[in-house]
Amino acid sequence: MSDVQKKTFVVTRFDPDRDQVPKTQSYEVPVEPDWKVLDALNFIKDHIDPTLSHRWSCRMAVCGSCGMLVNGEPKLTCKVALSSYGDTVEVAPLPNFPVIRDLVVELDGFMEKFEHVKPWIIRAKERAVEDGPMRQSPEELEEFKHFSMCINCMLCYAACPVVANEPEFLGPAAIALGHRYSLDSRDEGAGERNRIFRGEGTVFACSYANECSEVCPKNVDPAAAVNQAKLKAVIDWAAGLVLPRRAEE
Amino acid sequence: MTEVLRHDVVIVGGGAAGLRAAIAAVEADPGISVALVSKVYPMRSHTVSAEGGAAAVARDDDSFEMHGYDTVKGSDFLGDQDVIQYFVEQAPPELTRLEHWGCPWSRNADGTVATRAFGGMTTKRTWYAADKVGFHMLHTLFQHSMRFDRIVRYDEQFVTKLLVEDGAVRGVAALDIRQGEVRAILGRAVILATGGAGKCFPFTTNGNIKTGDGMALAYREGVALKDMEFVQYHPTGLPGTGILITEATRGEGGRLFNARGERFLETKPEYGVGSKLELGPRDMISRAIFQEIRAGNGIQGTFGEYVHLDLTHLGRELLEKRLPFVLELARTYAGVDPVTQPIPIRPVVHYMMGGVDTDIDGATELAGLYAVGECAAHSMNGANRLGSNSLTECLVFGARAGRHAVGHAKDSGDGSEDPLRRQVEEEAARIDGLRGRAKGSEKLTQVRDEMTQAMESGCGVYREQASMRSATETLAQLRRRCADVALEDRSRVFNTEIVAALELVNMIDVAETVAVAALQRRESRGAHACSEFPGRNDREFLHHSLVYYEPAGPRFDKKDVALGRWEPEERKY
Amino acid sequence: MKRLLLKVEPILWLLFGQGILIGTLLLTGWVLVLGIAAPLGVVDPISYARAHDLGASLIGRLVLLALIALPLWKGAHHMRHVFIDTGGGDRDATVAPLLYLLAAAGSLVAILAVVRL
Amino acid sequence: MPQHAHPEAMAPSKPGSTRTAPPLRPPQLPFAGRYRAYTLFGWTGLLYLLLGFLALRVVWALGDGKQAFDAVIASFEHPLYIAFHVLALVGVVFVGVRFFRLFPKAQPPRIGPVKPPPPAVILTALYAVWIGVTVVFAAILAGGIFA
Numbered sequence A: 001m002s003d004v005q006k007k008t009f010v011v012t013r014f015d016p017d018r019d020q021v022p023k024t025q026s027y028e029v030p031v032e033p034d035w036k037v038l039d040a041l042n043f044i045k046d047h048i049d050p051t052l053s054h055r056w057s058c059r060m061a062v063c064g065s066c067g068m069l070v071n072g073e074p075k076l077t078c079k080v081a082l083s084s085y086g087d088t089v090e091v092a093p094l095p096n097f098p099v100i101r102d103l104v105v106e107l108d109g110f111m112e113k114f115e116h117v118k119p120w121i122i123r124a125k126e127r128a129v130e131d132g133p134m135r136q137s138p139e140e141l142e143e144f145k146h147f148s149m150c151i152n153c154m155l156c157y158a159a160c161p162v163v164a165n166e167p168e169f170l171g172p173a174a175i176a177l178g179h180r181y182s183l184d185s186r187d188e189g190a191g192e193r194n195r196i197f198r199g200e201g202t203v204f205a206c207s208y209a210n211e212c213s214e215v216c217p218k219n220v221d222p223a224a225a226v227n228q229a230k231l232k233a234v235i236d237w238a239a240g241l242v243l244p245r246r247a248e249e
Numbered sequence B: 001m002t003e004v005l006r007h008d009v010v011i012v013g014g015g016a017a018g019l020r021a022a023i024a025a026v027e028a029d030p031g032i033s034v035a036l037v038s039k040v041y042p043m044r045s046h047t048v049s050a051e052g053g054a055a056a057v058a059r060d061d062d063s064f065e066m067h068g069y070d071t072v073k074g075s076d077f078l079g080d081q082d083v084i085q086y087f088v089e090q091a092p093p094e095l096t097r098l099e100h101w102g103c104p105w106s107r108n109a110d111g112t113v114a115t116r117a118f119g120g121m122t123t124k125r126t127w128y129a130a131d132k133v134g135f136h137m138l139h140t141l142f143q144h145s146m147r148f149d150r151i152v153r154y155d156e157q158f159v160t161k162l163l164v165e166d167g168a169v170r171g172v173a174a175l176d177i178r179q180g181e182v183r184a185i186l187g188r189a190v191i192l193a194t195g196g197a198g199k200c201f202p203f204t205t206n207g208n209i210k211t212g213d214g215m216a217l218a219y220r221e222g223v224a225l226k227d228m229e230f231v232q233y234h235p236t237g238l239p240g241t242g243i244l245i246t247e248a249t250r251g252e253g254g255r256l257f258n259a260r261g262e263r264f265l266e267t268k269p270e271y272g273v274g275s276k277l278e279l280g281p282r283d284m285i286s287r288a289i290f291q292e293i294r295a296g297n298g299i300q301g302t303f304g305e306y307v308h309l310d311l312t313h314l315g316r317e318l319l320e321k322r323l324p325f326v327l328e329l330a331r332t333y334a335g336v337d338p339v340t341q342p343i344p345i346r347p348v349v350h351y352m353m354g355g356v357d358t359d360i361d362g363a364t365e366l367a368g369l370y371a372v373g374e375c376a377a378h379s380m381n382g383a384n385r386l387g388s389n390s391l392t393e394c395l396v397f398g399a400r401a402g403r404h405a406v407g408h409a410k411d412s413g414d415g416s417e418d419p420l421r422r423q424v425e426e427e428a429a430r431i432d433g434l435r436g437r438a439k440g441s442e443k444l445t446q447v448r449d450e451m452t453q454a455m456e457s458g459c460g461v462y463r464e465q466a467s468m469r470s471a472t473e474t475l476a477q478l479r480r481r482c483a484d485v486a487l488e489d490r491s492r493v494f495n496t497e498i499v500a501a502l503e504l505v506n507m508i509d510v511a512e513t514v515a516v517a518a519l520q521r522r523e524s525r526g527a528h529a530c531s532e533f534p535g536r537n538d539r540e541f542l543h544h545s546l547v548y549y550e551p552a553g554p555r556f557d558k559k560d561v562a563l564g565r566w567e568p569e570e571r572k573y
Numbered sequence C: 001m002k003r004l005l006l007k008v009e010p011i012l013w014l015l016f017g018q019g020i021l022i023g024t025l026l027l028t029g030w031v032l033v034l035g036i037a038a039p040l041g042v043v044d045p046i047s048y049a050r051a052h053d054l055g056a057s058l059i060g061r062l063v064l065l066a067l068i069a070l071p072l073w074k075g076a077h078h079m080r081h082v083f084i085d086t087g088g089g090d091r092d093a094t095v096a097p098l099l100y101l102l103a104a105a106g107s108l109v110a111i112l113a114v115v116r117l
Numbered sequence D: 001m002p003q004h005a006h007p008e009a010m011a012p013s014k015p016g017s018t019r020t021a022p023p024l025r026p027p028q029l030p031f032a033g034r035y036r037a038y039t040l041f042g043w044t045g046l047l048y049l050l051l052g053f054l055a056l057r058v059v060w061a062l063g064d065g066k067q068a069f070d071a072v073i074a075s076f077e078h079p080l081y082i083a084f085h086v087l088a089l090v091g092v093v094f095v096g097v098r099f100f101r102l103f104p105k106a107q108p109p110r111i112g113p114v115k116p117p118p119p120a121v122i123l124t125a126l127y128a129v130w131i132g133v134t135v136v137f138a139a140i141l142a143g144g145i146f147a
């Protein structure tokens, strides 16, 4: 095969049993031309240092496990080609998240925010299965479709400056998901979610940095979702002032 | 002191099957408490990677009869027909439920759910959401499951053992990957939904987590694994990575060409796909590609020879609308743009038709133990699964097993916890012993590679008696060598080396059953193509194969196929 | 205080947004002429009489009010975010009201200023 | 020494079962690389505050009479004022360009039955209005029209 090229990987290591703070460790890895960053990490794990911990599974950019900071940028490591980097590649855990070990970050905070936006269809009256599928025109589908493409890789959280400083902020992916359901023609929960969006961790905390959308590997455009949600929340709030209070919950 | 957590039903696996079972369980009885244990966060489960679609009768020109027949014929008459009957009838309501829960199915202009053609199906009955069907189904199920407080998630917990006492399963022992502790999660019914075992092979569409854990767990407790010899090769994977290029590409009109630019499925009738051409069943097309490569008609690449899947005539617009993920995958992982270039593809291991032996309820021979999804064999897929049947299968039988497990849990008592506690303590000690076990002389990656190589050469697309036999021998040796693998990571926190070691043992157990069952089947049927016995032999082999665990080595047995409406006939398209 | 901030957040955001939108539309010409071109002698600034006539019309008063108040809200809101971004998030409940009070006070004076034209 | 994010950033409400290393902050935040434009955008808030109060000063003077008004206008000839206004103009244009670029996608796909026009149309309209308002307003302020 091709002549062997070597790259140096500077990987962040942290073992809470032993280390007070994270440190870095360098590995020389013989790389293949078509490798992704993840292939190199797996090579280290398999052939150099089996004590390295990182998450991955699908290696096809859809399960969302392998997000890391590569040369300072949040990336899906199974998707970015090694060839786009020079001889030294730094791999670190995603910023804005507590680090459990090595390249593995804490997800439970994210899961709580995720659950908080009620990411499911809310209807006053559930439809019976016998009544068959609901109708939804291709145009109605188009309205929320790209917001439903989120793989929960959390790169957007790692890039958002507000997440870095405001722990309550619901953050891009969670808001995009809630907004996705509110936009779905089959859903009737927009009012409920608007109240959530105006509450703790409000959508207004977002200062439209747009970095979430810049790093999103799936073109979800969470920045659009968050900022659309602001407008919807304002309209809903204003309507609530003018109109007699609609029956809540 | 071992921590003991108590629930009514314990579900192992957070893929489509596990989530559907969990929802069905709490819907059947809102008072029930369900533990959903998964070694990864549920949305990472490999269901996420399914691309093409899920089958259920939807159109006026279709019928249960036709879906049933297609499935029976696809299974090469090894599918149990009562199970298939139930499956096709429940498929439409199950997919409808998912629609109500928000799954973004692609739509026709009038707002009804769109369907596409799929291999081995006589009409368009595969529901789809562009080419990210598994992704959308999984996320819909996961998000919907969050409505229910009674579903308690245990994420990143690796189940290492079933707790069995007095002939009934009573819970599981789970390693908390984050903490390194082993805990007891007790329930009066346990549902295994741990997915397939593609990682036993070197080239597979499967993700890193598909290591056959559930199959191995049940197997070691004396439950049979059924029809394990039937391993589906998907005709169109990317060489090297094995990443799947969905069958929907062919459903939408994609064509296969060899190095000579010949559309071989059309020019060579001996491949048996008839007028279905690229929409023939997977086993036949995989064999055709393999034959082409053998005959020197393959295209040489870095990762061996391949053929071309051509979509260029479909046009950018259709590709972007219906197959956007295929565009992304081909561009990112094969460096070709399907709008203008053909995609290099080769057959890769995709799906295990076999699995834990269950009845139509998903129940196993072990009281209280159920299995659903890819890790189970309800015998609906027989010798060859039709594409897009398995996502639906996860829902139909996930739901049924969920309800039945609740019934079982309500009818059975709690029993004493002490023996279970003792089992978990032993398990904890065993796993503690593995941590940083530097003494061994074997390397984990080495053993794993030898295993996948043995499976590739012994249980590939075409199988020979000699290579199958040597595979069984190699695997038996590897099982012993496994005990000698050296482990370096001494940390308790997120020790993925230990997980990999436990998975390796599971894979070897499963791989062994595949090889053993394959060796016994001296005929060719569905995905099992035996060079020495090229024909199907209904007189001797119209039966399911069972493999039981014995300390001395696997024991083989058989079980009848439930026929009924359709008598076995020659499988011609 | 935090609860109050949450309650009025939609108004603050609307004022902020209009501060960017309308503020930017108006400030561009304003700064260009009164701040740069006129002081450099490139153009003559509007005469007092003319300015007073136009400014005292209803539309004139509204435009001037928008020109003053909206940028203040935009400024206050943005400075709040800057403060949070530089690590002051924990003191947001003190700093944010101060900034918004500044903008509110400016707006009140602005109303007075356009009323007395 | 790497910079840390808020210690509670993305932390679960009840702490996990193992000790974690505190979250790092995005390494380029606030002034490097991808965050530079964002940070500057935030700091334009200061410009807008100052511009708002300066405008207030002008309008207040307008109410006080000719002398006061002319004095304020004349005071803007000070080099420091000119420098500030040049900076302010750059800031205002920067705010406009950045905000208008992001504006179209912040429109919901539908408000009730009303659909917003396509992004390209919104963007063109925004720029047209911006230029239009600026030209008219500048002409008035320069005593050009309605003089």
Ligand SMILES: Cc1cc2nc3c(=O)[nH]c(=O)nc-3n(C[C@H](O)[C@H](O)[C@H](O)COP(=O)(O)OP(=O)(O)OC[C@H]3O[C@@H](n4cnc5c(N)ncnc54)[C@H](O)[C@@H]3O)c2cc1C
Pocket (backbone or CB within 6 Å): B012, B013, B014, B015, B016, B017, B018, B037, B038, B039, B040, B041, B042, B044, B045, B046, B047, B048, B049, B050, B051, B052, B053, B054, B055, B133, B134, B157, B158, B159, B160, B193, B194, B195, B196, B205, B206, B207, B209, B210, B213, B214, B244, B246, B350, B351, B372, B373, B374, B375, B387, B388, B389, B390, B391, B392, B394
């Ligand atoms: C690339 C690809 C494309 C496919 N496309 C289609 C298609 O178009 N149509 C179709 O019908 N089918 C398709 N299939 C098949 C289908 O996706 C699978 O059969 C189905 O998703 C299996 O779902 P499951 O719930 O059984 O398992 P998985 O989704 O694999 O879930 C397994 C779960 O078990 C958990 N688990 C495993 N072991 C343990 C353990 N030891 N302890 C705790 N938890 C554990 C995992 O964490 C995971 O949550 C495809 C498969 C692949 C690989």
Ligand code: SF4
Pocket (backbone or CB within 6 Å): A149, A150, A151, A152, A153, A154, A155, A156, A157, A172, A173, A176, A212, A215, A216, A217, A218, A219, A220, A221, A222
């Ligand atoms: S919005 Fe994009 S970046 Fe954020 S989690 Fe989803 S896929 Fe990842």
Ligand code: F3S
Pocket (backbone or CB within 6 Å): A159, A160, A161, A162, A163, A171, A172, A205, A206, A207, A208, A209, A210, A211, A212, A213, A222, A223, A226
């Ligand atoms: S990066 Fe953060 S500030 Fe808003 S636009 Fe995205 S959520």
Ligand code: FES
Pocket (backbone or CB within 6 Å): A056, A057, A058, A059, A060, A061, A062, A063, A064, A065, A066, A067, A076, A077, A078, A079
């Ligand atoms: S490994 Fe699944 S997204 Fe990268």
